[in-house]
Amino acid sequence: MVIMKRIIYILCAVVGFTAAAQQTPAPAANKSYTIMNATAHIGNGELIENSVIVIENGKITTVADATTVKMQPKGEVINATGMHVYPGIIACNTTLGLVEIDAVKASDDDREIGTYNPHIRSLIAYNAESRVVETMRPNGVLIAQVVPRGGRISGQSSVMQMDAWNWEDAAVRVDDGVHINWPRTFSRSGSWYEPGPTIPSKNYDKQVDELTQFIAAARAYTGTGKKDLKYASLKPVLAGNATAYIHVNGEKAIRDVLGFIKDQDLKKVVLVGAQGAENVTKELVAMNIQVLAGRVHDLPARDDADYDMPYKFPKLLSDAGVLVALENSGDMERHQARNFPFYAGHTVGFGMDPEKALQLVTLNAATVLGIDKDYGSLEQGKSATLFISKGDALDMRGNQLTRAFIDGRDISLNTRQKDLNDRYMEKYSKQ
Incomplete structure (x- = not known):
């Protein structure tokens, strides 16, 4: 009986441990986004210093140099000046x-x-x-x-x-x-x-x-x-x-x-x-x-x-x-x-x-x-699976994500670790 109680306790702990941390998955891609002025790392070896990327229906419909292509932004405009965009x-x-x-x-x-x-x-x-x-x-x-x-x-x-x-x-x-x-x-x-x-x-x-x-x-x-x-x-x-x-x-x-x-x-x-x-x-x-x-x-x-x-x-x-x-x-x-x-x-x-x-x-x-x-790359017609980082994503000092998308869905970047960090930063900032 004691052993059974221990097993149940462990299983409950595992379930609670997991459920408490998991973020709700993003809803279906039903919005359009235009990411402006970021440095776009295409993923195939190419780089666009000042880019415009348009996401529609979960797909990338435009990837271009914002200095040479003039277009009307679609949907939510994300100003990513000074930031970097990468494929997932x-x-x-x-x-x-x-x-x-x-x-x-x-x-x-x-x-x-x-x-x-x-x-x-x-x-x-x-x-x-x-x-x-x-x-x-x-x-x-x-x-x-x-x-x-x-x-x-x-x-x-x-x-x-x-x-x-x-x-x-x-x-x-x-x-x-x-x-x-x-x-x-x-x-x-x-x-x-x-x-x-x-x-x-x-x-x-x-x-x-x-x-x-x-x-x-x-x-x-x-x-x-x-x-x-x-x-x-x-x-x-x-x-x-x-x-x-x-x-x-x-x-x-x-x-x-x-x-x-x-x-x-x-x-x-x-x-x-x-x-x-x-x-x-x-x-x-x-x-x-x-x-x-x-x-x-x-x-x-x-x-x-x-x-x-x-x-x-x-x-x-x-x-x-x-x-x-x-x-x-x-x-x-x-x-x-x-x-x-x-x-x-x-x-x-x-x-x-x-x-x-x-x-x-x-x-x-x-x-x-x-x-x-x-x-695998930021190209027209591909899935809008990408993220925006404040700096160089290949450097842990620069890898600071502000937004991320999977198949055009704006996903959560929160985690249990981030919740704990915010919780204790708030606690000690008051001392």
């Missing part, structure tokens, strides 16, 4: 909305038991009322790819927008691809607090063979007779209608993956993490393989790697002609996802052009996720 930041390879509190199992739903789970869909586990999701918007992170974890094949990801009543409302692209975790060629001995030397993995070849056999069985599956959801779920990937996201690190493993891609005739492949890919760029370009580069704010993956490799890694790939966007898997990945604009900004300090750095988390990310027709 896109966070790739996250578990946003799948876990609320790591220590509370009832709120943790980012993986399933088993090794091969291509049929598992992150979409239906997504919690649109997550308090963590809410904290993304004030930094301009308005879209995220929500990805399951665990196993050799984790399951299917979906692309979600960050202001919704439920997962149906949040979905931007459903089941965009299947996530495969390539076996590790090397493993670290010891423990996390006292790591030992890196040693070759004894089971690497066996694990690769098992994965190859599973893919072959899925390819041979015809769908007749007894239904097999696992094999059926891989059919879109094998047919080239969905992306195979292969999570892999290390030069040897990446070269093995390239051979695997050729052998399996996979049409749409994205490498995730891809540490060591700086040595395989010619092959990646030749095979038209895109990369979600691992966390920028990280330590080098190898003892002999340059100390600044994580910082300059995206630029090395980009300069070689690889289409690269950023991802953020690892420790505290859900909460750290709000730092995506600053990851892009960090690459600027290591040689990346600022507008190209912005592409890492906007148009490039949209291209990788297959949503670039509607998102």
Whole structure:
């Protein structure tokens, strides 16, 4: 009885913890807006110093230089003189909305038991009322790819927008691809607090063979007779209608993956993490393989790697002609996802052009996720998913949002943190 009471208490605390913070999603886009005089960062490498942007019916209908184009403003006029307008930041390879509190199992739903789970869909586990999701918007992170974890094949990801009543409302692209975790060629001995030397993995070849056999069985599956959801779920990937996201690190493993891609005739492949890919760029370009580069704010993956490799890694790939966007898997990945604009900004300090750095988390990310027709840049006809910042959004000092829109809806930028800040600022200002 005591245990049951404790469980009920924890569940009630989780529900209350979430409900108290979540802002009401914005209503349908039924207003027009004209954003005047801001510096527009288009997201495709272009910049308009003094811009005019018109939003109608959730779409961008005008993006122009205000000094050369004379037009009558439509709807609400937003004077953004001295400010900056950006396309919404896109966070790739996250578990946003799948876990609320790591220590509370009832709120943790980012993986399933088993090794091969291509049929598992992150979409239906997504919690649109997550308090963590809410904290993304004030930094301009308005879209995220929500990805399951665990196993050799984790399951299917979906692309979600960050202001919704439920997962149906949040979905931007459903089941965009299947996530495969390539076996590790090397493993670290010891423990996390006292790591030992890196040693070759004894089971690497066996694990690769098992994965190859599973893919072959899925390819041979015809769908007749007894239904097999696992094999059926891989059919879109094998047919080239969905992306195979292969999570892999290390030069040897990446070269093995390239051979695997050729052998399996996979049409749409994205490498995730891809540490060591700086040595395989010619092959990646030749095979038209895109990369979600691992966390920028990280330590080098190898003892002999340059100390600044994580910082300059995206630029090395980009300069070689690889289409690269950023991802953020690892420790505290859900909460750290709000730092995506600053990851892009960090690459600027290591040689990346600022507008190209912005592409890492906007148009490039949209291209990788297959949503670039509607998102990722400020272009006529695209979704009005954008935000206005007082300063440089890739710099935490300048990233101060005044307005944000998702599909033309004027969304709330309030959070529980902001409420607490205002509450205690008021308290201490009276002392």
